[in-house]
Amino acid sequence: MDARLAVRARGITKCFGDVVALDGVDLEVTRGRIHGLVGPNGAGKTTLLGLLLGLAVADRGALEILGTPVGRALSAPEGVAGFVDGPGLYPSLTARQNLAALAALRGGSGSSGGGSGKTGKGGDVVDALDQVGLSDVADDRVGGFSLGMRQRLGLAAALLARPRLLVLDEPANGLDPAGKRHVHGVLHRLAAEGTAVVLSSHRMDDLEALCSEVTILATGRVVFSGPLHRLATEDRELDYRLLTSDPAAARRTAAATAGVRLLDPGPGAPDTGRLVLRARVPALDALVSRLVLDGVAVRELAPVVSPLEAAFLALTEPRQQSQPQPQQPEGSRR
Numbered sequence: 001m002d003a004r005l006a007v008r009a010r011g012i013t014k015c016f017g018d019v020v021a022l023d024g025v026d027l028e029v030t031r032g033r034i035h036g037l038v039g040p041n042g043a044g045k046t047t048l049l050g051l052l053l054g055l056a057v058a059d060r061g062a063l064e065i066l067g068t069p070v071g072r073a074l075s076a077p078e079g080v081a082g083f084v085d086g087p088g089l090y091p092s093l094t095a096r097q098n099l100a101a102l103a104a105l106r107g108g109s110g111s112s113g114g115g116s117g118k119t120g121k122g123g124d125v126v127d128a129l130d131q132v133g134l135s136d137v138a139d140d141r142v143g144g145f146s147l148g149m150r151q152r153l154g155l156a157a158a159l160l161a162r163p164r165l166l167v168l169d170e171p172a173n174g175l176d177p178a179g180k181r182h183v184h185g186v187l188h189r190l191a192a193e194g195t196a197v198v199l200s201s202h203r204m205d206d207l208e209a210l211c212s213e214v215t216i217l218a219t220g221r222v223v224f225s226g227p228l229h230r231l232a233t234e235d236r237e238l239d240y241r242l243l244t245s246d247p248a249a250a251r252r253t254a255a256a257t258a259g260v261r262l263l264d265p266g267p268g269a270p271d272t273g274r275l276v277l278r279a280r281v282p283a284l285d286a287l288v289s290r291l292v293l294d295g296v297a298v299r300e301l302a303p304v305v306s307p308l309e310a311a312f313l314a315l316t317e318p319r320q321q322s323q324p325q326p327q328q329p330e331g332s333r334r
């Protein structure tokens with residue numbers, strides 16, 4: 001296995017009775033990267049994350065994690081931490097006690113059960129709570145925690161294991177803006193230190209803020225896997241908003257540029273001077289060059305929906321409507 005890879009999966013298939021949750025999935029996750037797993041409900045994300053965490057085993061295929069082939073035993077591979085379906089926490093214990101109990105279970109002293117030790121495992125507990133922004137509620141019972149607070153505590157619990165592969169199922173669920181800032185900060189720092197992070201999310205903005213690579217699943221199959229930026233350059237038409245110093249001139253130039261279609265912004269849309277265009281990237285490049293040559297300044301050019309969201313819809317919706325479909329792994333155009 002390539003030493004740069006934290007995960008290498010080939011042809012992973014997992015069935016639950018008649019339901020094929022994963023159908024020949026290939027996945028590569030590089031160390032030091034945050035890899036997003038995205039797909040419609042029931043696409044197989046949680047199932048795949050569960051395999052990485054050792055909560056289930058594949059029916060077919062090969063899975064290597066941190067350089068070691070995964071066998072048939074149900075156990076978390078060495079160096080892996082995280083959670084699926086929400087973190088497992090004791091509601092009657094405080095946040096600090098939960099982490100201390102986990103640290104003790106993992107073989108440490110965990111001596112800060114009710115106290116606030118600052119060294120050894122106790123110090124790790126204090127540090128983990130601080131990293132996820134829960135220091136102020138460290139001695140509150142978890143039973144009273146909101147969803148977002150439980151998610152952050154689950155991340156803190158995973159940090160205690162100092163993972164080299166962190167696996168998180170929808171970690172952004174329920175997070176307020178401050179919680180999100182903490183979680184994003186922790187994940188970026190872990191990645192910078194060399195930890196591979198695999199996370200699922202339905203929030204395209206989170207994925208775009210966090211991930212350098214994404215895998216899009218649809219009905220158990222990979223329909224894209226690769227760098228996020230490649231989605232934007234896929235050979236696909238997208239809608240863009242364009243604001244220039246001279247909207248009338250820009251409209252004429254756009255109308256005369258092959259491959260660019262001007263769209264009606266819709267009845268009642270405010271006249272902001274922005275044009276809405278549909279084009280592939282090469283036609284858009286040609287338009288921008290012509291505008292610059294004509295002395296028209298381009299002040300804003302942005303996709304109407306993010307490239308990730310557009311790709312997600314384009315790659316997953318047709319399959320949902322007309323499943324089952326043979327796999328056409330557009331993303332494997334490497």
Ligand SMILES: Nc1ncnc2c1ncn2[C@@H]1O[C@H](COP(=O)(O)OP(=O)(O)OP(=O)(O)O)[C@@H](O)[C@H]1O
Pocket residue numbers: 016019020021039040041042043044045046047048
């Ligand atoms: N334990 C199980 N028993 C039976 N079917 C299951 C089980 N776990 C998952 N499935 C089925 O496998 C498929 C994939 O489910 P999975 O939870 O992995 O999808 P997901 O992408 O995580 O969905 P969501 O976005 O809704 O969380 C679904 O059809 C689901 O019903």
